[in-house]
Amino acid sequence: NADQRLLTSVYGAYFDRDWWRQASTSTDCSSRDLSDCRVDGRLRNYTTMGIDSRWFGKHSALGVQSELEAGIKLQSEIQKRRQERYADYASFLNDVRNSTIFMQENQDRRTQAISAFASNRMQISEKLTLTPILRVEHIRHERNFFATASGTPNPSSADATLTELVPGVGATYQIDASKLLYGGVHRGFSPPRVEDTLIASSGAATSVDLNSERSINAELGLRSSQSANLFFDAAVFRNDFSNLVQVGSIAGGSTAYSEGKALFQGVELARSEEHTSELQ
Numbered sequence: 001n002a003d004q005r006l007l008t009s010v011y012g013a014y015f016d017r018d019w020w021r022q023a024s025t026s027t028d029c030s031s032r033d034l035s036d037c038r039v040d041g042r043l044r045n046y047t048t049m050g051i052d053s054r055w056f057g058k059h060s061a062l063g064v065q066s067e068l069e070a071g072i073k074l075q076s077e078i079q080k081r082r083q084e085r086y087a088d089y090a091s092f093l094n095d096v097r098n099s100t101i102f103m104q105e106n107q108d109r110r111t112q113a114i115s116a117f118a119s120n121r122m123q124i125s126e127k128l129t130l131t132p133i134l135r136v137e138h139i140r141h142e143r144n145f146f147a148t149a150s151g152t153p154n155p156s157s158a159d160a161t162l163t164e165l166v167p168g169v170g171a172t173y174q175i176d177a178s179k180l181l182y183g184g185v186h187r188g189f190s191p192p193r194v195e196d197t198l199i200a201s202s203g204a205a206t207s208v209d210l211n212s213e214r215s216i217n218a219e220l221g222l223r224s225s226q227s228a229n230l231f232f233d234a235a236v237f238r239n240d241f242s243n244l245v246q247v248g249s250i251a252g253g254s255t256a257y258s259e260g261k262a263l264f265q266g267v268e269l270a271r272s273e274e275h276t277s278e279l280q
Contacts, residue, residue: 008053016045020092023085039092040104041084050075070118079109079194103147109194110142127174133186135166141194160197162212164189180223188215188239196247196257211259215241221268233270239263 023038054071083105086092117135124130142159168186175181190213197210221235244262 003058005056006053007056008051010051012047012049014045014047018043035089037089038101039086039089041082043082043084045080047078048075065123067121068118069120070116072114072116075111075113075115077111081108082106106146108144110144111194112140114138129172131170131184133168133170135168136163137166137189137191138163139191141192141197143194162191164191164212178225181221182223182235183218183220185216185218188217188241189213192245193247196245210245210247210257211243213241213245214243215239229273231270231272233268235268236266237268238265
């Protein structure tokens with residue numbers, strides 16, 4: 001009806017990539033001649049599916065005019081990874097497989113996530129609005145290994161779950177017709193990726209005690225419309241991380257990770273001016 005609305009979206013995507021290329025390290029390619037190089041197949045496919053349902057409603061609980069938005073989202077992601085290696089270009093052309101090096105990687109990575117939230121925008125007075133928000137995240141990672149780096153069948157798997165409560169509050173104050181003061185304090189949260197929290201060690205899948213990123217984020221700003229065509233925005237912000245994660249990469253030569261505190265703070269300024277001209 002006029003005061004209540006339900007919006008539900010169902011979505012999905014499938015992406016397949018078969019990428020054949022020259023092996024990427026110097027020991028796999030002793031000369032510039034392609035015939036001397038090992039050939040790698042980085043074979044990937046990705047499936048994403050989900051449903052997102054949101055409720056929008058107007059109400060006047062406790063005598064305060066409010067706009068409620070609440071929702072729940074379920075998402076599943078599957079990443080299948082194979083890396084096949086031929087000893088040289090001729091073996092690739094003729095499909096001659098060396099059993100000790102052919103299967104470099106054979107695994108899949110899975111994530112299932114549920115997110116729910118509720119946000120209530122309250123009109124406290126003619127000029128002041130207050131919007132508390134609460135979100136809960138539940139994530140399950142799973143990683144399945146079907147073979148060791150030498151291609152030997154050796155199935156193993158590992159999984160990890162985490163649940164996080166993420167609150168926040170925002171406010172606006174209409175100083176006059178052209179000036180709006182805004183601000184908020186929110187908790188920041190970013191979970192570790194499935195490949196960072198679950199790894200293979202000595203041919204077996206294991207869990208790594210990698211924590212989520214967490215922060216307290218605050219901002220205070222002023223928006224002003226000097227005229228119909230001129231807009232100005234200035235804000236100060238502070239993002240205080242109790243835990244910031246830095247993860248290495250195979251391409252960078254290391255998969256080590258580190259965690260620690262970090263502080264980002266500063267000022268943002270924005271100005272826009274719309275130029276119009278009348279055609280004669």
